[in-house]
Each structure stands twice: as structure tokens, then as C-alpha cells.
Amino acid sequence: MIDLYTASTPNGHKASVTLEELELPYTVRSVNLSENEQKEGWYLKLNPNGRIPTIVDRDEDNFAVFESGAIMIYLAEKAGRLLPGDSKGRSRAIQWLMFQMGGIGPMMGQANVFFRYFPEKIQPAIDRYQHECRRLFEVLDHRLGESEWLADDYSIADIANWCWVRTYKWSGVPIDGLKNLRRWLDAMKARPACQRGVEVPLKLPSMVKDEKAAQEFVENARKSLQR
Ligand SMILES: N[C@@H](CCC(=O)N[C@@H](CS)C(=O)NCC(=O)O)C(=O)O
Numbered sequence: 616m617i618d619l620y621t622a623s624t625p626n627g628h629k630a631s632v633t634l635e636e637l638e639l640p641y642t643v644r645s646v647n648l649s650e651n652e653q654k655e656g657w658y659l660k661l662n663p664n665g666r667i668p669t670i671v672d673r674d675e676d677n678f679a680v681f682e683s684g685a686i687m688i689y690l691a692e693k694a695g696r697l698l699p700g701d702s703k704g705r706s707r708a709i710q711w712l713m714f715q716m717g718g719i720g721p722m723m724g725q726a727n728v729f730f731r732y733f734p735e736k737i738q739p740a741i742d743r744y745q746h747e748c749r750r751l752f753e754v755l756d757h758r759l760g761e762s763e764w765l766a767d768d769y770s771i772a773d774i775a776n777w778c779w780v781r782t783y784k785w786s787g788v789p790i791d792g793l794k795n796l797r798r799w800l801d802a803m804k805a806r807p808a809c810q811r812g813v814e815v816p817l818k819l820p821s822m823v824k825d826e827k828a829a830q831e832f833v834e835n836a837r838k839s840l841q842r
Contacts, residue, residue, distance in 0.1 A: 616674065617672055618641070619668060619669075619670050619672060620669040622646050622648050623817055624667065625720070625723075626683045628813045629687060630683055631668075631815035633690050633817075634690060636806075637690055639694055641670075643815055648768075648839065649835040651839075663678070666681075668681075669681045670689070683716075683775070687737060691770075697774075708765075710766075715779060726786040727786050730744070739770075742771055745786065748788040756796040757795075758795055759798065767804065774812075775798070776838065780796070781813075
């Protein structure tokens with residue numbers, strides 16, 4: 616049994632979608648980011664970085680894993696699925712996973728900070744991160760023009776990138792003209808495990824449609840930025 620410590624964010628969803636796809640039994644412990652619970656001493660013992668997600672594998676002497684990419688690799692290896700066994704196939708999947716960890720995630724995160732959360736509008740910073748996200752989306756689109764999935768078969772690399780890219784409207788980054796990316800986004804969204812995973816720990820209203828929910832989300836994010 617896996618214990619998942621998480622919140623409704625793209626990095627949290629990477630862990631819950633992976634658990635859903637692998638059909639591994641897990642419990643969910645919701646971490647209250649607006650109350651800064653992720654920086655409490657008990658949680659820092661599991662995740663020294665004080666961020667979500669974290670898993671604890673109760674079957675392996677309560678082994679704790681932090682960093683969403685490391686969690687995905689750990690779970691895929693535990694279940695023996697979603698990460699190829701041969702060294703080149705495994706490397707290809709890890710390359711696209713790291714592309715998300717070092718590119719898509721941090722850049723979309725910063726686009727959100729400057730486009731949505733920062734009280735001052737610093738246009739050059741907004742442009743910088745949104746343009747870089749668009750460039751990264753074009754890299755994905757090119758890859759998806761030559762392959763159905765990012766690596767050889769459906770893998771944790773698709774899950775990691777999708778959990779972020781699906782929120783492109785919130786980051787204010789257009790996907791116009793990226794037809795391969797659009798095809799892949801639709802294919803991912805149609806997977807029942809993906810649908811279930813993004814409702815963990817709870818189903819959020821669409822931030823781009825629900826103004827009140829968006830405002831509340833922005834206020835909480837602003838509080839976190841001030842800490
Ligand atoms: N590199 C980390 C990033 C995790 C991360 O940034 N989590 C955010 C939510 S998406 C968080 O916990 N934010 C709260 C905070 O920064 O205190 C990972 O991939 O696990």
C-alpha cells in the first residue's frame with residue numbers, strides 16, 4: 616500500500632495519475648498548501664524540500680520518496696509498467712520525463728507566477744516565460760508529429776508532461792497550430808486513469824471558466840509567495 620501526500624496541482628497529479636494507471640492501491644493524504652502544512656516538521660521528515668507530492672511505501676519499511684519525477688520512476692519500477700526495461704527505451708522515456716521536470720514544469724510555474732499571481736504586471740517577465748513555454752510546446756508538437764507518444768510507447772513521460780500542458784490556458788500560453796500536441800492532449804484526456812488522477816485529492820472547478828474559484832486560487836498563491 617502506498618500513502619500519497621498531495622494537493623490538487625500538476626505536480627500532485629503526476630503522482631495520482633501514475634498510481635491510477637498502474638492500478639496500485641493507495642491512500643490519499645491531502646496537504647493544505649494554503650495553511651503551509653507542507654513546511655511542518657512532520658512533513659519535512661518525509662520531504663526535505665517541503666513541497667508536494669510525496670509517497671510512502673508501507674510495503675517497503677515506510678520508504679519515503681519525494682520529487683514527482685523520482686516518484687513516477689519508483690512506482691513504474693515497482694509495478695513493472697510505463698517505463699521500458701531495455702536501456703535505450705528506458706533512456707528515451709526518462710529524457711522526456713526530464714524535459715518536463717527541467718523545462719515544462721518550471722517554465723509554466725514561472726509563467727503562472729508572473730501572469731497570474733504577482734501583484735505587479737512585469738510584462739517582460741510574463742513574455743519571457745510564456746514565450747519559453749510556447750517554444751517547449753513546439754518541441755513536444757514536433758516529437759508528437761513523429762511518434763504517437765513521447766517515448767516509444769505510452770509511459771510516465773506522457774503523464775508528466777500532460778499533467779502540466781493540460782493547464783496551458785491558465786498559464787496564458789496558446790497552443791494554436793500545434794495539431795500533434797492537440798491530438799495527444801485529447802488522447803490523454805480520454806484515458807479513464809488520467810481522468811480519475813486529476814480529481815485527486817479533489818476535483819477543482821475549471822479555473823479559466825470559474826472566476827470566483829480562480830480569484831480564491833490566486834489569493835492563496837499570493838499568500839504563499841509572500842512567505
Ligand atoms: N520539483 C518538485 C516540485 C514540487 C512543487 O513545486 N510542488 C508545489 C505544488 S505544484 C508545492 O508543493 N508548492 C508549495 C510550496 O512551494 O511551498 C517536484 O516535482 O516534486
